[in-house]
Amino acid sequence: MQYKWILFDADETLFHFDAYQGLKLMFSRFGITFSKQQFTEYQKVNKPLWVDYQDGKITSKELQNIRFQPWAEQLCITTQEINSAFLSAMADICTFLPGALELLNSLKDRVKLGIITNGFTELQNIRLEKMGLLDTFSALIISEQVGIAKPHKGIFDFAFTQMDHPNKHEILMVGDNPHSDILGGMNAGIHTCWLNVQGTPLPEGIDPSYQVATLDELNALLNC
Structure with missing residues (x-):
């Protein structure tokens, strides 16, 4: 070699990396049933953010905060808390x-x-x-x-x-x-x-x- x-x-x-299953697990821990339609709406925000991140237009923290902002407001927690909960769920299903x-x-x-x-x-x-x-x-x-x-x-x-x-x-x-x-x-x-x-x-x-x-x-x- x-x-x-x-x-x-x-x-x-x-x-x-099954983001849908990770989000389903994470939201279930908050007592919320997460649907395919909600995942589609999430991806409309998430995917362009990853392109901007790879292009150096936004930081990792901005990506994490923006993609979960509506859900954080609904759950009355910070965007960083919900992002950590998502990453923990993703590790659990890895x-x-x-x-x-x-x-x-x-x-x-x-x-x-x-x-x-x-x-x-x-x-x-x-x-x-x-x-x-x-x-x-x-x-x-x-x-x-x-x-x-x-x-x-x-x-x-x-x-x-x-x-x-x-x-x-x-x-x-x-x-x-x-x-x-x-x-x-x-x-x-x-x-x-x-x-x-x-x-x-x-x-x-x-x-x-x-x-x-x-x-x-x-x-x-x-x-x-």
Whole structure:
């Protein structure tokens, strides 16, 4: 294997991120039944906020506060309280993607592993502990802590410093999002692998080094 470091995105690369089920669980704890229609309305607000966050137009705190503002007012709690409740619920329902645990187990004694995520600190720490992965990753880079989100080159530069500046040709970035993960890796000058479960056409201007449909396929690729 030519790589000494393999960096992963977290959500929908290693872990399922079912926001609807997480919101249902969180609201049930407040005595509220959360519907698909309410989820659709939530996503109309949430999705554009994530684009603005990745583009550096808003901060992580602004994203967290804006998306839950109406619900916080209804429940008479702060937006940060409801955001923490959501992240806790998401950690409680967390599961591996198919092949993720097998992939990590096959790699952890041969290469150094890291995570670069645009997710939030509170979820990452709880989830890694819950899944028994606290000692698996040598680097955990969270955009909320760095203040820069993928695909910006700056979050990768920060990661490389934490990794003691390995040769870039020895680093592989794996992710499901062609814009944040693959374009981000391209911007940073490292090899990339797009986990393209749905067989989506490549967006213009994005050229991953590899493309796989499953983590089992990636495992085989890295072990050949």
